[in-house]
Amino acid sequence: MELTVEGLRFGAALLCVFMWCLLMFFCVVGTTLIRMRHCKVSPAAETPSSGSPPPGVTIIRPLKGVDCNMVENLSSSFLQQYPNFELIFAVADPKDPACDTVQELIEKFPHVDAKLFTGCEETGVNPKINNMLRGYNAAKHDIIWILDSNVYVNPGCMSRSVAALTLPGIGLVHHLPCGVRPLTNGSCIEQMFLNTAHAKMYVTINKLSVASCLIGKSNLFRRSDLADLGGLENYGKYLSEDNIIGEAIWAKGLRHRMTTDLAYQTLGSLSVLDYFHRRARWIRIRKYTVTAATLTEPFTESVVNGLLGALGFWKLMDIPILPFLAVHFATWITSDWLIATTLDKATRNKPASFFAGWIIRELFALPLWLFAMGGSTVEWRGRLFWLHTDGTVEPATSSFTQRCYDRFMRSFGSGFARVSSDDRHK
Known part of the structure; x- marks a missing residue:
């Protein structure tokens, strides 16, 4: 019995050391890749030369309300250094103030083929999909670039992205999100997540190319590929449509590719509770769409990983815990x-x-992860949704459930209940 218990302890210590080494690998590789890829501004890429005109691209920007830095965000699409593209803005409500901003930019850049589509098609519960469908169905080109309203990119991004998408076996091109210009404490914490933990894992996983791993801030794909998978409307039943679409394209045998471009997200003024609310929502959604990754998420954070590593090395090599933790952090x-x-x-x-x-x-x-994993409802633009284990969602129609939820949110203050500007366009 003692040998069995000791064997279990040894195995647990070995696993702790393995997890620590694995995350140190991500730290080293992620840091190296980001330093190599993003220390310098990427030069404009040449479009594929095959004797024919470069492939056309349709940029779709779903909008709702006026985001922080909105004029610069949207202007970056007009300023793309590419000879063949159209620009579609999708707004659900014709009275939305975003419409005025779009019209002013269309007048400012008359040489760009740009259109504003208002109204939405109810194909599911995902408001972003519903918002985009009219513009998506009217797109002239096969290559679609979905670019969120709170993001801006450099002028050469489209050129580099099309060149990457036309490589053999590539079905989707995406860009690393980067938080910039934080103005409040909540925004600074959000930037820490995007520009550290998220960035290193995102870049390393995509470099290893072991699975689909993307976030839907800035994605290019072919409409013909998505048509074979049911079309855009097929993903309106999910809130995490970016993950699901990426996995579907991956399962088709087409791989993803990142360029050296960043999807710059101006963070503006977020409260600390806004940050907690947004992170809890997305952890809760991801636990049913990328379950394995979500379950192991605490082990990828510095505190849990450090404690496990300290215990493992102390057990196996008698390394003192406190000095180990000092070096670790x-x-x-x-x-x-x-x-x-x-x-x-x-x-x-x-x-x-x-x-x-x-x-x-x-x-x-860790506390945020535990809180998020403990429930099966999420709030989105003032509405409550039930999450299903297959990744789909449905509105929580019970008035009692909604009242309980509203009371809970009010008890934590209006800042926690408010949807952050990062998600208003969806």
């Missing part, structure tokens, strides 16, 4: 500092904000 935060200052150089000027945001995010990562 120093290594981890150095990695995150290098990544964050590479993606957004302005971070170098605010080291105090970086370290404060980093500490808060790391300390609350």
Whole structure:
């Protein structure tokens, strides 16, 4: 019996050491890749030369309300250095103030083929899909670039992305999200997540190309490929349509590719509760769409991973726990500092904000995950939805459930109940 217990302890310690080494691998590889890819601005890529005109691209930008930095975000689409593209703006409500901004930009850039589509088609519960469908069905070109309203990209992004999409075996091109211009504490914490933990995992997993891993801020794919998979309307029953579409294209045998471009997201003014609300919602959604990754998420964070590593090395090699943790956290935060200052150089000027945001995010990562995993409902634009194990959702029609939820949200303050600007376009 003693041998069995000791064997289990040894196995557990070995597993802890393995997990620590694996995450250190992600830290080193992620930091190296990001430093190599994003230290310099990428030159404009040449479009494929085959004697025929370059393939056309339709950019679709779903809008709702006026996002932070909206004029610059939308202008970046008009300024793409590519000879053959159209630009479609999709707004559900014709009275939405975003329509005025779009009309002003269309007048400012008359040489660009740009149109505004209003109204939506109810194909499911996902408001982003419903919002885009009219413009998507009217698109002139096979290559579709879905670009969220709160994101801007560099002028050469389309050229590089089309060149990547036309490579053999590639079915989707996407770009690393990068948080910029945080104005509040909540925005700084959000930036810490996007520009450190998320960035290193995102880039490394995509480099290894072991599975579909993408976020729907900026994605290019062929409409003909998606038509073989049921079309865009087939994904209106999911809230995480970006993940589901990416997995479907991957399962078709087509791989994903990233360019060196960043999808810059101006974070503006988010409260700390806005950050917690958004992260909890997406963890809760992901637990049914990418279950394995979501279940292992706490082990990818510095606190849990460090404690496990310390216990494992103490058990196997008698390494003191406190010195090990000191080295662990120093290594981890150095990695995150290098990544964050590479993606957004302005971070170098605010080291105090970086370290404060980093500490808060790391300390609350596990409690936030536990809270999110404990429920099966999410709030979206003031509506409550039930999550199903197959990744689909349905509105929570019970008035009692909605009343209980509203009371719970009010008890945590209006900031927690408010949908952050990052998700208003969906």
